[in-house]
Structure formats: C-alpha cells, structure tokens
Amino acid sequence: MTGKMFGLVKDRVSLLQFLFVIVFFLSSILRMGLALVNREAFDNHIEVINFILQNDKLPLKEDCPECFQPKVFYYSVATAVRLAGVNPSHQNSIIILAQLMNFIAGEIVLVFAYLLIRDLHCHDRGIGLIAFSLLAFNPALIEANGMASNDAFAIFFSSAAIYACFKFLQKGGFGYLLLSSLLVSLGIAVKTNVWATALAIFLTLLLKGLSNRRFVEVSTSIAFLLGSVVLVFLNPLSQYIINIQNYKIPVTLSLSPAPFPSFFEKTYVRRPGIISIQDGLFTVKFIDLLAYPRLTLGPTDYPPYRTSLWANLYGSANSVHFLNSPDSWHTTPDFAVTRSIFILALLPTAFFLIGAVGGLIALLRGIIGNVGVLLEKRFYGLFDMLFLAYFLFEVLYALLYRDFSFMKSIFIYPAILAFVVLFLEGADRFKNFVSRQSGLVMVLCNTVFVSLVFGYSVDIVQIIAHLYKLNFS
Numbered sequence: 495m496t497g498k499m500f501g502l503v504k505d506r507v508s509l510l511q512f513l514f515v516i517v518f519f520l521s522s523i524l525r526m527g528l529a530l531v532n533r534e535a536f537d538n539h540i541e542v543i544n545f546i547l548q549n550d551k552l553p554l555k556e557d558c559p560e561c562f563q564p565k566v567f568y569y570s571v572a573t574a575v576r577l578a579g580v581n582p583s584h585q586n587s588i589i590i591l592a593q594l595m596n597f598i599a600g601e602i603v604l605v606f607a608y609l610l611i612r613d614l615h616c617h618d619r620g621i622g623l624i625a626f627s628l629l630a631f632n633p634a635l636i637e638a639n640g641m642a643s644n645d646a647f648a649i650f651f652s653s654a655a656i657y658a659c660f661k662f663l664q665k666g667g668f669g670y671l672l673l674s675s676l677l678v679s680l681g682i683a684v685k686t687n688v689w690a691t692a693l694a695i696f697l698t699l700l701l702k703g704l705s706n707r708r709f710v711e712v713s714t715s716i717a718f719l720l721g722s723v724v725l726v727f728l729n730p731l732s733q734y735i736i737n738i739q740n741y742k743i744p745v746t747l748s749l750s751p752a753p754f755p756s757f758f759e760k761t762y763v764r765r766p767g768i769i770s771i772q773d774g775l776f777t778v779k780f781i782d783l784l785a786y787p788r789l790t791l792g793p794t795d796y797p798p799y800r801t802s803l804w805a806n807l808y809g810s811a812n813s814v815h816f817l818n819s820p821d822s823w824h825t826t827p828d829f830a831v832t833r834s835i836f837i838l839a840l841l842p843t844a845f846f847l848i849g850a851v852g853g854l855i856a857l858l859r860g861i862i863g864n865v866g867v868l869l870e871k872r873f874y875g876l877f878d879m880l881f882l883a884y885f886l887f888e889v890l891y892a893l894l895y896r897d898f899s900f901m902k903s904i905f906i907y908p909a910i911l912a913f914v915v916l917f918l919e920g921a922d923r924f925k926n927f928v929s930r931q932s933g934l935v936m937v938l939c940n941t942v943f944v945s946l947v948f949g950y951s952v953d954i955v956q957i958i959a960h961l962y963k964l965n966f967s
Contacts, residue, residue: 521630528640596646600639651681652908679725694879811903849920880912
C-alpha cells in the first residue's frame, strides 16, 4: 500500500515537472515570435547602439534622446553585432539581434523562477505550476523580451542577483554574495532602477546581522553595499565618473522633474500622469479601466484612469495592448479580450497583495519581537524588501515626473521573482483561510488562472499576428 502511494506521488510530481516544461516551451514560442516580428520599442534604443558602432565610443547624454542611459545593454548588443558580422547599416538585423538577446535573457529569468519555486518546495504542488505559468505568459514580460530596449537585461541581472542572495541566505557561502554584488552592479549599469534591488539586498543582510547580533554579518551587509557602489563607479559602462565630470551628478535623465503635485488640488503638466497625490495614489478607477481598456497618448482627451498610478501598473502588467504604444503596435480594439483579462487578473493580484501584506506583517512581528526563527523563515525579508523598494521607487518616480509614461509596470519588474514568492505565500494564506472548502475553492481559482493564461496567450498572439502582417506583408 505504501509503495503504491509513493508511486502515485512520484507520478504526480513527474506530471507536474512535465507541465513546467510544456509551459516553458509554449511561452518561449510566443516570446520568440514577438522578438522576430517586432521592429519598434517604446523609445529609440537602437540609436545608442548605432552611435557606438559608428563612433567606436560611448555616447554622452546630449548625443541622443536615450544616450543618458547606462550602457551595458547597448555595448553588449554592439559587441554582438560586430562578432556576428551583422552589417551595421541593416537596422532591422540589429533590432532582431537585440531582441533575440532579450529573448535569451527572458528565458534565463524563467529558469531562475523555476529554481526558486523548486527551492521553496512548490515545484511538486499545482500552485507552483500556476505561479510559473502566470509569469511565463505575462504580457509585460514577453513584451520586454520582444523589444530592443534595456528592460529585459535589467530584469535578468536583477533576478540573477536576487537568486544568488537567496542561495546565500539559504545555504551560506560568501561566493553567492560576491556573485550577487557583481550581478546587481551590472544591472545598475543597465538601468538605474536596479539600485532598488541593491538597497533591498543590503537591508536584508543588515537585518540578518542585527537580528543575530553578529558584527561580522552587519559588516558583510555594509561591504555588500559599498562593494556594489564601487563596482558601479568603476564600470566604464555605467558612465558615473564621466557624468560627474561633465554634469556634476552620477545619474543623468532626459527630463527634469516636474513641480511636485499638491495633495488634493489638481494641476496638469506634460501628458498627465499624476495630477494630485490623492487622485494618483488613492484611486484605482477600475470601472473606467473596463470601460475603455486602452490608453490614449495625448495631453488631453484621455481616459480618467490614466491619472491613477495603480490603474496604469495593473493595465500595463496584464495586456500588451493597454499602452497603445509604440506606434506600430496600434491595433483595431478588441476590448472583449482585454476586459476579460483585467477581470480574471483580479484574482492573482489579490493573492499577491495577500502575500505582500501578510509578509510585511510577519516581518514586522519578527523584527519587533526579535523572533529569529520567523525572520529566518522569511529569508530576513528579502522578498518583502524588494516589494517595498520597487513600489516606493515607482511612487516617487511617478510623483517626480508626472507624465503617464513614467507609470509602467515594467519599471518594477526587476523585482519579479519577489512577486512570484509573494503570490505563492498569498495562495497558501488563502488556502488556509478557506481550509474547509479549500478543495472546491482552489479548483475554481485554478480555473480562473488557466483562463487568464489563455487570455494572455490570445493577447500576445494578436499583437504578433498584427506585427507580422505589418512587417512581412
């Protein structure tokens, strides 16, 4: 009898692992498809690559609109163009090569996600497969992997640094921590928002040292942060030193901050965006989002939800059609699909928020009560710190610049592994809450999740078909 039960368990685990492979394979087809048919990104990042190829040097802020960005992504693509023997005058070839590199980065992020789910012992449970599927088919992630922009590299390096830190907290071994510091410094040299990852890891290590009352561990946290800072400054592709020499600041941007918004009084700058703190941070406007689930891009005549940060993050995370950009991505509206996605996505969003809030409460209990076991169980708040760091960064970013283009979910995706973990924790908390009816309830929830993955797939197939017709007909 025991042998038979063991065989059934083993068969179920094997089936789930097979399904992980199927999900990876099918989502990879969509990811590759978009990378091959797309020819445009939100911003002209190819111009930076062209400058490097034509001048054999790194551009400065004033050389082009996107030249203010750190240069790891651009230099990597330029190097690949030379090694592959691509004709620098063939712009489409450069675009496709850049997007294939982003495709590979996205594939590796999925591998990190699987390894993390496995390490958390969720790979042999259906909810682990659900979490992996929602990530693998997530429209915003596939969008980043199919565009010639630096977001996919930022997500890759940040995810790699997070996983290396997780392994350090799980197993020890300073090699993991050194690797994490190197990876996060490379991520920062891709895109500045990855500083939030460095800060979250530093706070996690600091909390570990303080809770254990070990000076060596506190010193390790400081060494991690200082080491990351030094690596960023010494990396010529970050251009921090040359920026200080030329502009007196290490980080440059293409826009200056807008006047800070009032709490209640609505003021309008650029292409709103945040018009007041109350309107931007304390509204969701979900009904408006369903009424017209696609942004308009002008300074006037825009849907009401465009001034809500949370509506923008929600919409851009769940549909490639929501942003209505870049120009070649404009399609005839199919609002039925988008509306269905937005309704279905409420459930995983709720699970994520349950996990995030519950995790923060548990972390505070561990800190206030100095409960070492609880802190260790939460990996000293690594995923909670990442959640806080990126959401606070996005709030500050939106308030400072106030244009709706600064309110995209992709800016917080370098913390995407944390979102997977918090979703899993939320699912566990929800299942425990409805323990008596959990079987039936979870079957209904899984039906919603599968339907959402199908909706994501339709959303992505539609944009691939549109771009194929546009660029190959």
